[in-house]
Amino acid sequence: MSALAMIHVLKKNAGLDDETYRxxxxxxxxxxSAKDLTASEKRSFIVVLNGLSGEKKPAAKSGSKYEAKLQALWIAAYNLGVVGQRSNDAMLTFLRRQTGLDHSRFLLIETDALKAIEGLKIWIRRATGNDELFRTDATLPRLYNDPRFQVCIHIWSELVKLDRLPASASTLTVYLHLETGQEWPEHIEPAQxxxxxxxxxxxxxxxxx
Incomplete structure (x- = not known):
């Protein structure tokens, strides 16, 4: 949803008539007029309308979606050894540098979210030297396009290089089975x-x- 469309949805949610809205x-x-607002002004005005809309605000869902994606990606970066701190404060420092936003709950506009999320993906690929992370390839099986599996494969390959594989398993497939109880990686649950x-x-x- 564009910022302009979001403003109009939030206006309706807040029950504002045209005069009050303007x-x-x-x-x-x-x-x-919302059409005259700069990108920064749109973001600020969305925050204002978001507060007026109470609990019934689709923007909150959008923000939560982007926020969850960024948090999951940040934890992946930590597990991959790209960032040194898993904390939310460390993630917010990165977010401010990428977008100027003070908190991930303000990730209401797709362009802002992409700056943070895609920027972090680029950082991860550069730091790991693995350009295939968080990409999809239609020629590969679905599992290999799953970013969670991609992260596990990369970490496993690093453990192989360091000769530090866990004693319980000699392959990633065996390790995944031992840890999750699932016979096939495709059946592993999100929490697992x-x-x-x-x-x-x-x-x-x-x-x-």
């Missing part, structure tokens, strides 16, 4: 993927100390 915009931005990535990340950090 007066509010004038007070907040000095302008009376998180646990596996975190455990592999711990092994990699320990191996690199």
């Amino acid at each position: 007066d509010l915009m004038d007070r907040e931005t000095g302008k009376r 993927w998180i646990e596996v990535q975190n455990k592999l990340g711990q092994l990699l950090r320990k191996a690199k100390k």
Whole structure:
């Protein structure tokens, strides 16, 4: 959803008539038409409307979606050894540098989200030397296009290089089965993927100390 469309949806959610809506915009931005707002002014006005909309605001869902994606990617970067801190504060420092936004809850516009999310992906690929991470290839099986599996493969390959594989398993497939109880990686549940990535990340950090 574009920023302009989001503004109009939030206006309706807040129950504002045209005159009240334009007066509010004038007070907040000095302008009376959303079409005249700059990208920064649109973001600021969305935050204002978002607050007026109460609990019934589709923008909150959009923001949560982007926020969740960024947080998941940041944790992946930590497990891959790209960032040194897993904390939310460290992630927000990166977000401010990429977008100028003070918090991930303000990721309401797709262009802002892409600056942060795609920027982090680029950083991860550059730092790991693995240009295939977080990409899709139609010629490959679906599992190999799953970013969670891609992360696990990369960490496993690093453990192989360091000769620090866990004693319990000689292959990633065996390790995944032992950790999740699932016979096939395709059947691994989302929560199980998180646990596996975190455990592999711990092994990699320990191996690199």
